Amino acid sequence: PTASSPAWRRRSRNGWSGPGWRYGRRRRWRPARRWSGRWRPAPRWCRSTPRSANASLSTSSATARRPRCWPPRASSCPAAWPRCRGWMSTSPYVPTGCRPSRTRRRRRSSSTPPAPPVRPRGVVLPRRAIASNLDSLSAAWEWTAADVVTHALPIFHVHGLVVGVLGPLRRGGSSHHMGKFSAAAAGAKLAGPATMMFGVPTMYSRLAADVEADPGLAKQISQARLLVSGSAPLPASLHERISQATGQRIVERYGMTETLMNCSVRAWGERRPGTVGLPVDRVEVRLVDDAGSVIEVSDDATIGEIEVRGPNLFLEYLNRPEATAEAMHDGWFRTGDMATRAADGYIRIVGRRATDIIKSGGFKIGAGEIENALLEHPGVAEVAVAGRPDDDLGERIVAWVVPAASAPDAQELIDHVARLLTPHKRPRAVNFVDSLPRNELGKVTKRALP
Template sequence: MRIHQSYLHKLKRLDVYNAMIENLKKPAVISSHNNVSDTTDFQTVLIKSKELSRRIEKEIGGVGFKNEPSKRISVLSHPDKNFIISLLSTWDTGNCFVPLCTSHPAKELKYIIENSDSKLILYHSCFKNKINELKLEIEDNNQIKYLQLDSNTKSDLVGVEEETFEISSKNFDKSLAAVIIYTSGTTGKPKGVVLTHLNIEAQIRSLQSAWGWEKDDKILNVLPLHHVHGLINVVFCALFTGASLEMNNGFKAIDVWKRFNTESQDLTLFMAVPTIYSKLIEEFHKMSKDDQIKSKNSLRQFRLMVSGSAALPEKIFEKWEAISGHKLLERYGMTEIGMVLGNPLIGERTSGEVGVPFPGVKLKILSDEGIDITNDCNKNGQLLVKGDQISVGYWNNSKANFESFDSEGYFKTGDIVKRGDNGRFKILGRASVDVIKIGGYKVSALEIEREILEMDNVKECSVFGKFDEVYGEKIICLVVLQNETLKFDLTQMRKFLQDKLAPYKIPQVLLVLKEIPKNIMGKVNKKELKKLVA
């Protein structure tokens, strides 16, 4: 007689597991490699993550495993089910997840692995060459273990016919580090931002409330997963809601339009950076009239489209609305604080505004003199934020932690903001590079950029200050043109701006480039641009 065997998996007391158990048979992750689509439901993701957990515990243990503390696990994987399985296995073993950028060279990966003191590297076989390079770069490889994610290993549960899941009755310490995300390093070497399980769950609850996340949502991700935008706003929100997550390996405008135009028309959310929307607009204008009509209609499937990680030029806001009917929802956040300001899900959205505080966010605004001007409208000051979603600090960097928080525990964002009469905020830029001091005036580089981008032949621009003995700083403008054959000079630009900006806000120097250098998130590093100009 055949005996029916079943196996009960105990899951940590984390919000993400509650959502997944409630949606076991739903598609969790959809990805495509070499034109072959792969769909994995929540149940399979949980089973595979449990299998990987057992492999991890054999290599490095876990929290409560032989009384060892949590460890950092670095992960090098494409955006697919292996990435999600790695994440859940890391948390299941009580360890801390460190996502690596797949396009970084071995030397950059080495810095993050060594700085985070990672004890294990999980990797997909397609990165085997990079892993071999890493092994040559890392001096003390005896302290690091390596596990290939897609290797064929025999399950410990061979013969089991049914696997079920249950949340453990044991309390789990949510103050443990869950993720370390490395900043882009605009002020030196990248710093590791530590987010605990408490931080992450607070961020997710806030975003679910602000953006109306539901289990029937389906989001397409085109963003890299070693940054907060793709990792938290897209991947974590989907997992913690029980929504479906479709992942592209990188971004190509033509491929994204093809996906938008598929017969299924089942996507509900899309989040991207301004550069991505700009490229989608360019690709749209290359289409035939019939394809443009089809593409416009395809955008009706979305209930929400969001832009973030960089200032959204008004021209892109307006062009995308004309194509899609969507007023892009702008929001503001950082790796260290998550999302803290956002435009309304339902209601009027205005280009250039990043809205009001998200649920659970406390904030204050300080003048240059350190005076609290939080309740004063139309005054410029540095934004400071506090709340459960704010990072506990930087990994192994007491100096940065001391400098980044005030005596009340507010995080100093370094961003200059202004609150309008309507209560909504505008970001005027980074205190260090986007606020230009000229002849006793303080000028917002972002304000100047918005006006310059209204010129017909300007595709991109970047404005910053350069030291000047007479005025303190002079205003430099870099532009990329739509059509390089058309005349474009400083006189022409200054004439265009003369009735739009005060005379002292108009750039004194113009440089026309073929391309403005950006990082993988489409952000411009103005400190590097200053060096380039010098």
């Protein structure tokens, strides 16, 4: 129906209404839902539509309805329309004329330290960043409309919302949310319609234990086309355990709220434990040293900070111009993540500059490398490593260990790391704890360690 048709002339108590859309006194369009034979407004949580009525709507589907705004007029989205940023490019109804740089979503960066007095940083993401990045991921993962994604990720984060929900919509596929994660639910989905599963290391840790104990579950997981892990580094030991039980090699990718996805192991590429693969299409990644000079060597040993440039970048930190200026320079975004680059271009994340790089005895040591070494010990279930001030070394390496069963001897773990790595990378102290502090995504919050 058009805006001038009888369907749009039905008068409601709050204004004009029609089959699928409703325009009220507050000058806001909102989708309507069918209920008991009548069209009623959608619940408040989905009313993210513009306040202005001066716009026309179009649809990417040839068969979808094309409602127009009231009064009936054809115009494109004006530059002064501040609310067009709320529309979803994957929705069938989008404002025509919206510039790709218009804001799409505002997310809180998970790298933002939550403890006061630091304010959370709102990240303003444009539509072009989401669209281009999802297209790059589809090429890297050979992602098509035939794929069905299943996950149990929170949808207030870019991993769950952008990749896990908007990604399938953009491809024309579907997404099945498990609610709360369980290995049994994941197995049931992958044995049924699902072809891909997205998860975080905490989920894959539980999955590894369950598939080792249940051959039937292992067979269900083995039917997946792709298992993808992100949001935190996946320990090499988990890679091997899941691979041995199911035959599946997990694909790792690396991203941030500000940049979306930067790197990924390709679906057809080598799934090397501890690495996040190559930069995705249209995204430039480089390593720089402390002085800001570009690191040209690719020896998988020289550590540098990751800087990113491309259409995947955010616009700004919301109402934080000083933070935006500090993070950006010459079009490059400083991620704060430290990494090395191998001869074939594979990126290996070492850790965050603020919490995971330990300067001890004149050496720059990545906490992740020590954590992976400790996880290879059979008596270690979980571990976190951080630096603590030391008068002699500058910083000393301290490990917090959740034992697998009975706690192993602390000196045994110290010697284990010295044997696998080098003596200067061994922990100087080992603390045994019942659990590690984590955020909603399962990341260890090292600032909360005692």
